[in-house]
Amino acid sequence: MKVSVKRGDSYQEFEVPRHPSQTVLDVVTYIQRHLDPTLAYRFACRVGMCGSCAMMVNDVPRWTCRTHVDRVLEKDALTVAPLRNLPVIRDLVTDMREFFDKWARAKGEFRGRQSKQDDFAKVPPQSEERVLVDKGIECIGCAVCYAACDVVKWNPDYLGPAALNRAWTLVKDVRDRSQLERLRAVSGDAGCHACHSHVSCTERCPKHLSPTAAIAGLKREVAKAVLRGEL
């Protein structure tokens, strides 16, 4: 197959042999090991857990280690590029700092109410809050949703689907004590209110999460807090 790899401002073409069950990450690895050792890309676990190998494949953000070539090949050709909406360090490697800084800006860290002297918090697995948390908790931080989001492209300050999804799982965490602070952090032009519900993040999330639903939930919680006069 013919593989076009974006390197800087241009594309470089490679001829790569097909194999059964071949993934896009296998293709990129083949290029680096056999055709051009200077090609830079990032991966770690190769089994869809670490979230480090996401790239644009035929203009669609995907986790390359779990994307089979069979599924995405178009006329025996593939195009591979670095993730959209992130600064490129080199070739297929993007700078993820801004992406993760936004998690911090969205108050994405857990702050519990209890001390180590207290007993374990008991959260019933079937409780309404815990069920909502469960739906969003499996994010692997791959930034596929961030690359799929048009609002991030239009408004670079926008926190993005992953950071807001993380905030939502904490807003619904009954043990957390920084709820109002977090709702303030996720409100406004750069927060949940900027989302247009295009659903691209949900469409592309490799873990089948729905950041769109999480963001809608944040909008509801913020609206309630505003109406109660808490914000």
Next chain:
Amino acid sequence: MSYRAESFLWLMQRISAGVLALCVTVHLATIIYAVQGGLSAAEILGRTRGNAGWFAFYCVFVLAVTVHVPIGLRSVCSEWLRWRGRSRDLALLLFAAFLAWAGMRAVVGVFA
């Protein structure tokens, strides 16, 4: 703009969207029903003038448009034109005033 004001604008846009969904449905259904047999401008005005109920309905319609459109354009201005800040908000406030004026002018013309 503060997060409280942003949240308030978002809430207002959602509420006005709900009102508009109802108003547009009633508006279109009424037009389709009323013109079935063919209507002249004079006949329309004969039916609408002095009708307090429809006057109130279209006042609500205009109010919803006045609230909804500028808030939506606010996002369009910032995302597509990169126009943010006070100058954008003032321009949209003026545009809201224009919408209210133009809308009420039409409502008064048809129903008063």
